[in-house]
Amino acid sequence: MADILLHLIQGFAIAFEPLNLLLIILGCTIGLFIGAMPGLGSVNGVAILLPLTFLVPPTGAIIFLAAIYYGAMYGGAISSIMLGIPGASTAVATTFDGRPLAKLGMADKALTAAALASFVGGTISVVLFTFVAPPLAHVALRFGAPEEFSLMMLAFATFVGLGGDDIPKTIFSIAIGLVFAAVGLDIISGEPRLVFGDIPGFMHGINFLVLAIGIYGIGEMLWTVEENYKAGGKSMMSDAVITVQRTISNLKELLSTWKTALMGSFLGYFVGILPAAGATPGSLMAYGIAKQISKEPDKFGKGAVDGVVAPEAANNAASTGSMLPMLTLGIPGSPTTAILLGGMVIWGLEPGPRLFTDHADFVWGLIASLYAANLFAVIINIAFIPAFIWVLKLPFTLLAPIIFVLCIIGGYAPTQDMHDVWLMIAFGIVGYLMRKLDYPLAPAVLAIVLGPLAEPAMRQSLLISGGEFSIFFTRPFSAPIMIAALILLALPLLKPLLRLVNGKKAKA
Amino acid sequence: MIKTKQQLFGLGIAMGLGVAAIGLPQAAQSAWEPKKPVQFVVMAGKGGGADKAVRFMQSIIAKNKLAPVPITPINKPGGSGAEALVYMKGKKGDDYTLMFTLNSFYTTPLRQPALGVKVEDFTPIMRMAEDTFCLWVNSDRKDINNVDDFVKAAKAKGNGWIMAGTGKASEDNLLTDFLNTTYGLKMKYVPYKGGGKVAKELAGNNADSTVNNPSEQLGFFEAGKTKPLACFTPARIDLFKDAPTFKELGKDFVYFMQRTVVGAPGMSKDAEAYYQGLFKKVFESSEWQGYMKKKALQGDSLSADALMNYWKKQRDVHKGMLMKMGAIKG
Numbered sequence: 054m055a056d057i058l059l060h061l062i063q064g065f066a067i068a069f070e071p072l073n074l075l076l077i078i079l080g081c082t083i084g085l086f087i088g089a090m091p092g093l094g095s096v097n098g099v100a101i102l103l104p105l106t107f108l109v110p111p112t113g114a115i116i117f118l119a120a121i122y123y124g125a126m127y128g129g130a131i132s133s134i135m136l137g138i139p140g141a142s143t144a145v146a147t148t149f150d151g152r153p154l155a156k157l158g159m160a161d162k163a164l165t166a167a168a169l170a171s172f173v174g175g176t177i178s179v180v181l182f183t184f185v186a187p188p189l190a191h192v193a194l195r196f197g198a199p200e201e202f203s204l205m206m207l208a209f210a211t212f213v214g215l216g217g218d219d220i221p222k223t224i225f226s227i228a229i230g231l232v233f234a235a236v237g238l239d240i241i242s243g244e245p246r247l248v249f250g251d252i253p254g255f256m257h258g259i260n261f262l263v264l265a266i267g268i269y270g271i272g273e274m275l276w277t278v279e280e281n282y283k284a285g286g287k288s289m290m291s292d293a294v295i296t297v298q299r300t301i302s303n304l305k306e307l308l309s310t311w312k313t314a315l316m317g318s319f320l321g322y323f324v325g326i327l328p329a330a331g332a333t334p335g336s337l338m339a340y341g342i343a344k345q346i347s348k349e350p351d352k353f354g355k356g357a358v359d360g361v362v363a364p365e366a367a368n369n370a371a372s373t374g375s376m377l378p379m380l381t382l383g384i385p386g387s388p389t390t391a392i393l394l395g396g397m398v399i400w401g402l403e404p405g406p407r408l409f410t411d412h413a414d415f416v417w418g419l420i421a422s423l424y425a426a427n428l429f430a431v432i433i434n435i436a437f438i439p440a441f442i443w444v445l446k447l448p449f450t451l452l453a454p455i456i457f458v459l460c461i462i463g464g465y466a467p468t469q470d471m472h473d474v475w476l477m478i479a480f481g482i483v484g485y486l487m488r489k490l491d492y493p494l495a496p497a498v499l500a501i502v503l504g505p506l507a508e509p510a511m512r513q514s515l516l517i518s519g520g521e522f523s524i525f526f527t528r529p530f531s532a533p534i535m536i537a538a539l540i541l542l543a544l545p546l547l548k549p550l551l552r553l554v555n556g557k558k559a560k561a
Numbered sequence: 562m563i564k565t566k567q568q569l570f571g572l573g574i575a576m577g578l579g580v581a582a583i584g585l586p587q588a589a590q591s592a593w594e595p596k597k598p599v600q601f602v603v604m605a606g607k608g609g610g611a612d613k614a615v616r617f618m619q620s621i622i623a624k625n626k627l628a629p630v631p632i633t634p635i636n637k638p639g640g641s642g643a644e645a646l647v648y649m650k651g652k653k654g655d656d657y658t659l660m661f662t663l664n665s666f667y668t669t670p671l672r673q674p675a676l677g678v679k680v681e682d683f684t685p686i687m688r689m690a691e692d693t694f695c696l697w698v699n700s701d702r703k704d705i706n707n708v709d710d711f712v713k714a715a716k717a718k719g720n721g722w723i724m725a726g727t728g729k730a731s732e733d734n735l736l737t738d739f740l741n742t743t744y745g746l747k748m749k750y751v752p753y754k755g756g757g758k759v760a761k762e763l764a765g766n767n768a769d770s771t772v773n774n775p776s777e778q779l780g781f782f783e784a785g786k787t788k789p790l791a792c793f794t795p796a797r798i799d800l801f802k803d804a805p806t807f808k809e810l811g812k813d814f815v816y817f818m819q820r821t822v823v824g825a826p827g828m829s830k831d832a833e834a835y836y837q838g839l840f841k842k843v844f845e846s847s848e849w850q851g852y853m854k855k856k857a858l859q860g861d862s863l864s865a866d867a868l869m870n871y872w873k874k875q876r877d878v879h880k881g882m883l884m885k886m887g888a889i890k891g
Contacts, residue, residue, distance in 0.1 A: 100634075103616060104623045197767030198751075238640045240752050243672075243729025245640045251675055253647040256639025383780045384761045395613035399620055403855075405780020469635055509754065516751045517723055 061183060064417030067112060068425050076109065076117040077422055081430040084124020085437070088131070091138040091266055091463040095125030095389045103396050111400035112415050116422040118396055119376070122389050123175070123426045126332070126372045127434045130167035130365055134160060135445055136456055138270040138463075142261045142502055143332040143368040146340040148269060149495060150353060150360025157356050160445055161295045162303045164438045166358050167365045169307060170314050172431040174366030177318040178325070178373035179423045189326055190381035192530070196327050198513035199524050203534040204327065205507035208334045210541035211341025212499055222492050230500025233259045234508070241512050254472025263464055263477045264501050268494050270460040271481020274453060276488060281449050295442045306358065313343050313359045314366045321367030325374025332371035333502050339367035345541075354495075373423060380404055380416060593831035595657060598631045602660040604645040606638035610756055610777070614820060615661045618689070618840075621848045627839055632659075641728065642669045646678045652825040656832035659686065660823045664732050667872070667879040671889055672730060680876050684824030684833050685868035687840035690853050691817035691860030694736055695792040695804060697771045697778055699763055700785055708791050708810055711770070712744045718769070724748040725759045725768035730888045732818050733759070735879075736772040736793065738886050743812055763787055774818070775800060775857035793817075798857050817860065819875070821868070837864045 067073065087098035099118050106114035129144030134151035147167060154163040236247045237258025248255040317339040324335035343363035344353040353360050372389075379390040383404040397404055402412055409416050444452075464477035484494060518524035525535045601619065605611040615634045622628050637645035642665035652658040660683075670678050698705050705711050715722045724740075726733030729752050737750045751768065753759050756777040762768040764781040771778075775798060781787045782801075789804040793816040797806060807814050822840050824833060843849055844862040852858070863871055883889045 100616075104620050104631075107620065107624050194761065194765040195767075197762060197765060198753075238643075240728050240754055243641065243731075243752070245643065248640075251647075253639065253644050256644040256647075257637065258639070382761060382764075384757050391612075392616075395616050398613060399617050401851075401855075403780065405784065407780070407783050468637075513751050513753065516749065519721075 057184060060413065060417045061421060063414070064419075064421030065424075067414060067418030068116065068421035072109065073113050073116050073418070073422065074425070076113050077120045077426050078429050078433075080117045080120025081124035081127075081426055082433055084121040084126075085128040085131075085430065085433060087121065088125030088128025088140050088144075091132050091136070091140050091262075091270060091459050093140065093463065093466060095122045095129075095141060096392065097466055098125055099389055099392045099396075103392065103399075106396070111402060112418050114400060115393065115397060115402070115415070115419060118393055119419060119422060120426045120429075122372060122393065123369075123423065124430050124433075125389075126175075126369045127168060127171050127430045129368070130171070130361075131164065131441060134163045134167060134361070135441060136270065136459075137273040138456075138460065139265050140463075142265070143336055143372075144364075145265060145333070145498055145502065146336045146364035147361055147368075149340060149364075150355075150357050152273075153354065153356035154358070154361065155445075159356070161299060161438060161442055162306070162358065163361050164441060165300065165303050165435065166307055166310070166361045168431050168434040168438070169304075170310075170317065170362040170365040171369040171434075172427060173314045174318040174321055174369035175373060175427040175430070176424070177315070177366075178322040178370035179420065179427065181319075181322050182373055182377060182423070183420055186377055186381065189323075190377060193326050193378045193384075194382060195530060197528075198510045198517065199528055199531040200534065201327070202507055202510035202514055203525055203531045203538060204324070205334065205503050205510060206538040207534055207541070208338045208341075208503055209499070209507075210538040211338045211345065212496070219491070219493075223496050226487075226493050226496040227500045230264075230497035231504045233264060233497075234501045234504025240509055241516070252472070254470055254476070257468060258505070259476065259501065260467060260473060261498075261501055262467060263473045264480050265498055266460050266463050267477040267480025268484025268487075268498070270456065270463070271478060272484030272488060272494075274456060274460075275481065275485040277449065278453065295439050307362075310359050310362045313362045316342060316346070317363040317366030318370045321370030322374040324367075325371030326377050331375050332368040334506065335371035335374075336364035336368040337499060337502065339363040369427075376419075376423075380408055380419075593656075593829070593835045595628065595630045595832075595835070597657060598633050599628070600658045601632050601634045602645050602648060602658065603634055603636045604638070604642040604660065604662055604665060606636055610774070611661055611663055611820075612636060614689075617852060618661075618822075618843055618849070621843050621846050622839070624848075625842075625846060627842050640669070640673075641665050641731070643673055643676055646670065646676055649683065649823070649825055650676075650678050654827040654829075655825045656829055658825040659836065660825075662819065662821050662823050664818050664875075664879065666819070666821070666823070667876045668730060668883060671876070671880055671883055680872040681869070682826040684826065684828040685865055685872070686822040686824045686833070686836045687844065688819055688821040688860065688863035688868055688871065689840065689844055689849070690820045690858035692774045692776070692820060692856075692858055693792060693794045693798060694732070694772050694774060694816055694818070695778075695789040695798070695801065696740070697760075697763055697773055697787050697789050698769070699766055700788050701766065705790070708805075708807075711790055712746065715744075715746045715748055715769070720747040720749050722746070722748045722770070723768045724750050725753055725762045725771050726750055727756050727759055728752045728754075730883065730886070732816070733772050735882050735886065736816060738882070739814060739816075740772075742885075743814075760787075776855075779856075794859065800857050819860075819871075820858070840864075 087093050088095060098121050102121060106117055129140040130147045132138050132140045133144040133147040134155050137148055137152040139145045139148050151163045236255055238256060239246050245256055320339050321335040324338060325332055340360060340363050343359050344350050347359055375390050378384045379394050394404055402415055461474055464474045487494060514524050526532050601615055603612050603615050619632050619634055622632050637648050645660060646669060649660050670676055705714055724737045726737060734750055737748060740746060741748055753762060756773055759771050760773050760777040760781060763771045764786045778787050789801045791805050791807055791810060792798055794806050795808060795815050824836060841862060
């Protein structure tokens with residue numbers, strides 16, 4: 054313990070060197086805007102800026118990239134709330150309640166909640182990271198395919214009931230999402246699936262962002278255009294004001310969400326640690342659980358502050374968590390950490406079990422920089438909120454074309470393939486029609502995010518076990534997760550049953 | 562109007578001379594130079610082994626100012642390289658598109674003839690290295706210390722022995738098939754996404770063995786979590802002095818994975834020469850040499866006709882292996 058504190062103090066000495074401090078602030082600011090741009094996201098931001106970091110020493114370079122990653126986690130919430138377009142898959146769950154809040158004229162509240170929840174999540178996870186890293190690395194190592202699948206089942210299970218009351222429509226939505234998730238190369242058989250006669254664009258599968266920007270970005274735009282027409286051109290993307298008085302009352306209200314923030318932080322951190330899971334399942338699960346434990350679950354999806362706090366705390370906690378397997382095992386927990394990993398290799402900082410002993414300066418400098426990055430990111434973020442609100446006040450006729458262009462760029466940027474842009478526009482129209490027909494969209498997005506993680510894990514497990522499903526129930530880590538998932542899945546069925554039993558008792 | 566044209570013409574000459582004067586030192590080496598950013602296609606997703614190597618080369622070029630324009634990586638991960646190959650096919654005659662390839666450069670066109678690409682179409686730029694493979698088990702297996710022990714243990718478990726690898730019909734799959742036929746084993750091959758993931762499955766005891774590249778297992782090896790039993794190389798690897806080669810064990814078999822820079826089909830001769838010169842410089846840089854040593858990469862640089870001949874030979878070798886495996890017919 055004293056050892057760790059000593060290391061941490063040395064780390065702070067490194068992080069607070071003037072150059073490193075400057076890089077943290079610069080990185081957080083760049084990250085915030087990269088994260089706020091739909092489609093750009095931290096993966097692309099870090100990849101693009103990687104070669105620029107030669108100008109500074111290795112530790113500074115990695116601190117800079119980590120600060121971008123961190124800032125982007127904060128920024129992702131901004132476009133989710135203001136425009137309803139998740140900037141990255143990690144911010145999907147934030148749209149579920151962030152967007153309705155903005156539509157109710159409470160964008161300022163949602164943005165403040167997101168920033169503060171991110172700060173809580175980030176700080177708790179860095180503290181956890183500082184003190185309980187090595188034993189958890191061991192757990193992460195034991196996590197194989199069966200454990201991964203059980204975790205994905207748990208993520209799906211936390212979302213039961215998310216789609217609303219129309220069960221057939223929810224099932225349809227999940228199913229279509231899973232079909233989209235199946236497009237592309239199947240790594241188990243090595244064959245391309247659903248590529249429609251070898252259309253090259255389908256070979257890399259349907260990128261989550263293409264679907265999300267399509268149905269949320271383009272779809273939302275079409276929806277608002279219609280509303281605007283009906284309202285005689287007076288509709289706004291979001292109606293919001295910001296005053297000191299409002300901010301103070303917002304902060305007071307936010308204090309009551311501390312339980313949700315804590316839940317999201319711990320959950321996000323532990324899910325983030327698991328290799329291959331990353332921040333997206335973590336934030337989705339946090340949202341699902343926040344709804345399950347809420348006293349007013351009916352408010353979720355219509356503008357519940359807890360619905361913003363939970364996923365934002367979780368995705369920031371998970372982004373720190375996912376650095377753990379990267380540093381200790383050399384296994385990235387998310388695509389962005391994969392690029393960070395590449396960056397470290399370039400500078401001769403070989404991640405792996407020996408990094409903590411061989412390059413202690415670097416590791417502790419990085420950990421200390423995360424504390425600092427958290428603080429700066431929340432300050433910068435809150436400072437910019439009035440500016441974001443101001444942008445929302447622009448007339449819709451001006452905002453709409455800008456958003457449309459942002460969507461197109463966001464669809465094109467990750468793969469630089471026009472195929473994805475056409476696909477995105479098609480999804481936008483389909484998303485608009487689905488919404489008109491009252492189909493819930495969230496389950497489809499959930500399916501396309503979790504499907505590609507769950508499917509190979511299940512098939513690898515069954516290959517190992519020779520087709521026996523018992524593999525999910527006989528392993529020490531997998532069994533409890535799977536059982537928890539099944540209980541959660543069964544809960545909606547049990548509730549009416551319990552009510553029936555209780556009702557009878559009451560009568561008797 | 563005429564006057565304006567003449568003025569413009571004069572201005573053009575003056576500018577041309579200026580550019581030529583600035584570019585003189587380089588112009589002495591090769592006449593052609595790229596005038597816009599060069600696309601460097603990666604046959605795999607962001608963060609994978611190939612992607613990391615490309616970003617490393619990009620940074621060597623940027624750091625040492627080897628090229629006048631930026632080299633920008635672009636990922637085309639679809640279909641085991643199929644997407645990248647089709648993309649390159651569409652860039653016929655383009656002097657600004659390069660690709661970084663692995664062995665899927667041979668196997669994917671063989672397995673998917675519908676793509677209509679063959680290795681002869683592409684412009685050979687430079688082979689940067691050959692990655693090697695070893696047979697690995699977890700260090701907890703105190704009973705397994707050499708290939709004989711391994712064969713005994715794997716035989717005893719039959720098809721319950723799990724060999725983790727990087728995808729169907731990939732390099733790992735071919736090597737697993739080789740071990741199965743050579744030693745009469747029935748190991749079950751389970752494909753995962755990426756070599757790093759495979760390495761982790763072994764270190765976490767979720768698989769019984771792997772045929773990872775040294776670089777993928779290095780971290781776990783140094784931490785004492787995994788150990789190599791033997792390598793598919795012509796000579797022992799310096800990092801693993803105790804692990805014999807399969808050749809020493811009486812099996813005449815070596816296997817490499819190329820890490821090669823390929824140009825678009827029909828690239829102009831001038832551009833080809835330029836890129837060969839550029840990547841020769843990258844190859845000789847202290848950064849790349851250090852990287853090769855650290856990652857236990859082998860192989861000399863190889864370019865032009867020699868590289869094309871190497872490709873043709875390797876393609877035929879892989880054709881034989883895939884036919885044996887039953888992944889392709891005739």
